[in-house]
Amino acid sequence: MNDFSPVTLRSAALVGNPNAGKSALFNALTGARQKIANYPGVTVERKSGRLALPDGASVELTDLPGSYGLDATSPDEEVTRRVILGELSGVDAPDVLVVVLDASNLEQHLVFAQEVIALGKPCVVALNMVDLAERDGLVLDPTALESALGVPVIPTVAVRRRGLAELTAAIAAAPAQGPAHPRAKLDEVERRMEARAMAEAMIISESVKHRLHSRADELLLNPWLGPVFLLGLLFIVFQAVFAWAAPLQDGLEGLVGLLIDAVKGAMPAGLLRDFITDGALAGVGAVVVFLPQIIILFFFILVLEATGYMARAAFIMDRMMAGVGLSGRSFIPLLSSFACAVPGIMATRSITDPKDRLTTILIAPLMTCSARLPVYAVIIAAFIPNRPVGPGGVIGLQGLVLLGLYVAGIVGAMVVALVLRRSVTKGAASGFIMEMPKYQLPRLRDLGLGLFQRAWIFLRRAGTMIFHVTIILWLLLNFPRAEVGKDQVDASFAGHIANGLAVLVEPIGFNRDIALALIPSMAAREVAVASLATTYAVASDDEDATAHQLASQLKTHWSLPTALAFLAWFVFAPQCISTIAVTRRETNGWKWPAFMLAYLFGLAYVFAGITYWAALALGL
Amino acid sequence: MDSQTPLMTLDALPLRRRAQITAVDWSALVDEEARRLRALGIDVGAQITVSHRGIFAGADPLAVQIGRMTVALRRVHARAMQVEAL
Incomplete structure (x- = not known):
């Protein structure tokens, strides 16, 4: 660490334990102009924004995922470790690390802080949420911590924008000051003892107030x-x-x-x-x-x-x-x-x-x-008699x-x-090991x-795909064009696909009309109702009237086992492109949405089949 | 018995009774869980109180007070920890 030469400041990153108030500090420092993306290859969110420095320049500030240590246990912490150490390809290591501490929980947060500072990179400590520490009756001495850690310590209250100018100035000055004085590398147990000593040394006074959050927990975590x-x-x-x-x-x-x-x-x-x-x-x-x-x-x-x-x-x-x-x-x-x-x-x-x-x-x-309700409602209204069941007859069969x-x-x-x-x-x-954050006003x-x-994120990522698929479905339903006087849907690609599908779904009691309805309802489940209405030439501007007419039409075209199988199908079938699009976005690839599609269609097929054949066997 | 130092596992510790962790059977815990617990300062020597328990079967999970933190953990974790009431 002795070959230090001043670096130009291009980027800085916030690091700290979960619940240190990093996100609030990040919002306060960067304002509304933030970029959210995923880190390459993982579904961990990367939040970055521009931080304006006192000299007018600006640097990229990243909000790293909360972490308890460089010895990572979760994918989030793994990302934090690799970014700090510059091991993540495509992401430059930040020039300055801003270690964010919860002022009212120093003996815990200083454990990771020491580990980060010991790396020898330019560091600044934001002693955050000092107001909450004061609420807990703690009066702290930041200079004591500064000399103990060997890096600048700035008290901040992110949510009240306190200490932000001082923190920004310290970040700007950090590269010129060079790395902190070398600290001995301690193991976790040693760091914890050191953290406790430092935390105790910087407490000027502590009045024992009954803490608000423990009182709230008495009520909110009360077993009853x-x-x-x-x-x-x-x-x-x-x-x-x-x-x-x-x-x-x-x-x-x-x-x-x-x-x-x-x-x-x-x-x-x-x-x-x-x-x-x-x-x-x-x-x-x-x-x-x-x-x-x-x-x-x-x-x-x-x-x-x-x-x-x-x-x-x-x-x-x-x-x-x-x-x-x-x-x-x-x-x-x-x-x-x-x-x-x-x-x-x-x-x-x-x-x-x-x-x-x-x-x-x-x-x-x-x-x-x-979205399943309209489908359920139409089928139930058509096929399930509205008669009371059970003792007293207060429960309707349809509701049941x-x-x-x-x-x-x-x-x-x-x-x-x-x-x-x-x-x-x-x-x-991971079982369930979780720090319970303090209560705060949002x-x-x-x-x-x-x-x-x-x-x-929804509009841009999932929205574009939903939009594209809707258009593709429209194309499938409208091409090739039917000859004059012929039905467009029958002539379309979707119609041909339905012919193929009909063979597949016949064993589970579905007819070609259902196969045809399944295609457009990939866009959204409730479209199945509209699509069936089109097939059975039920047209009405009034949705209720459509549903009513459709119900009577369905009764003449479908058997009860078919209707029940159709219901069973909709319990499981992934008839919703938006869900697939969001799954792709949230799992960062096609593997899991493909798996989801496969298993849900599989379940739908099997259960619709079981329902159909069981209903037939029961003579329904 | 209270006059002596009663030894028990953390899951058996009465609510709001201060205790010190005297031993942890790390082998009973998944590695990741063990590391997460240590990262939260739940280790031999730590002083701890149980502040809340769930209502459902087996009073699971538990909320423990350690330092200035409240940490939720499951009974299987608590059972791996020997504590000594203070």
Whole structure:
């Protein structure tokens, strides 16, 4: 480390333990202009932005994943280690390391800080969240820490923008100061003892205040009140994602509808106009319709994470999830998937263990999402008699069947999780070892930024693919053109594919009409209803009337076993391009979405078949 | 018995009772879990209290207080740790 020569400052990185307040500090330092991408070859998020220096220049600031040490245990920590050491190809090692510490948990955070500083690179320490330390009754002496560590120590409160100018100045000055005075390399146990000594030496005074978060935990982790609170909260979240999003979705769809009408009015009829309205604009509609759910769900998830409650929810639900080889962290993403698997899969980012996360992504489509409801509703209305069952007759048979379909999805997901955890996603579970962060008030600015980033990632990454596939489906349905007087769908590629599919699905009781409906409903499940309506020439502007007419048509064309098999198919079938697109985005490749498609189609086929033949055998 | 120093595993430690970890059976834990626990300072010599337990079967998981941190862990981890109540 003696051959030191001053480096020009091009990049800096924030490093520190999880829960050191790195992200808030990063947001405060870089503002809204951030780039989010994945590190090459892994699904670990790389967040970077520009930090303006006092002299007017700017450097790239990266927010490295939270880490407990260079001895990595998770993929996140592996990335942090490799970036710091300059071992990650395609990513330059940062010129200055900004070690972020939680001022109220120094004896823990200084363990990793020493390890980073001992590397001998230019370092600055941000003594973050000093306000929370003060809230806990701690008065600290930063200069004592500065002399103990041998690097500049700047007290900061990211959320109140305190100490940011001083920190930026220290980052700018760090390369000229050269590496810190050499520190002896200590092992983990020695560093921990040293950390404790340093932390104690810098405490000026400590008044024992009963800490706010331990009092909140008395209530929120109470064995009886905790789950009740969680249930109430989840009810609100679920209600919001399910119900509040609906008018917004209708509004967006209406807007796209207006646009389509405008194009129809402005252009002469023809293939080009159809392409713009039914292909391109319908594709836009298929993408934006997810935005309200994504934004509402992520609003709650970001609030739950920022306040520190998410870790408590995971704690409460862990035992149940452990039963199928997952951990408490999988609970919220899976629950969200009842509204829609797309935001649910995006929410798996809070699961740190990669095997847990992958398993959760793979089973998320089995949660009965809201798009299945229209399909279920039409088939149930057509084939299941609306008669009361059970004692007292308060339960309707139709409702019971609907409940059964939900339960089938949940049981299927649990069994699949168990099987996956013992096969494809086998491996040492991270179990459930998790630091519970302190309770904090969320900052509106950070929330807004997080929401914007999630929405943008969805629109740009998943959106483009959903858009493309919608157009491809349109092309398949519209080419080659039918002769005049012939049915376009029969003449199209999709029609020919349906002929082939019909042979495949015949053993599970599906006719060609169903095979044909399955193709466009790859775009979204609920399209199956519209598509069947077209096939059976049921046309009405009113959705309810369509459903009603369709039901009576279905009854004449389908047998009961076929209808039941169709329901069973939709419990499992991955009839949703958006889910596939998001899975590709979140798993960074085609391998897992392909696996998901294969296993879900396999399950759908087998269970539809079993349902069909069992129903036949029972004489239904 | 309290007048002596009662030895037990962490999962049996009564709530809010301060204790010191005297031994950890690292071989009972998956390597990654062992490293994560050590990274959180849960190691021989650490002082610890159990502050919360889950309600479902087997009072699992546990929330323990170590230093200024609350850490959630499962009962299988706690069972690998010998503690001595202080």
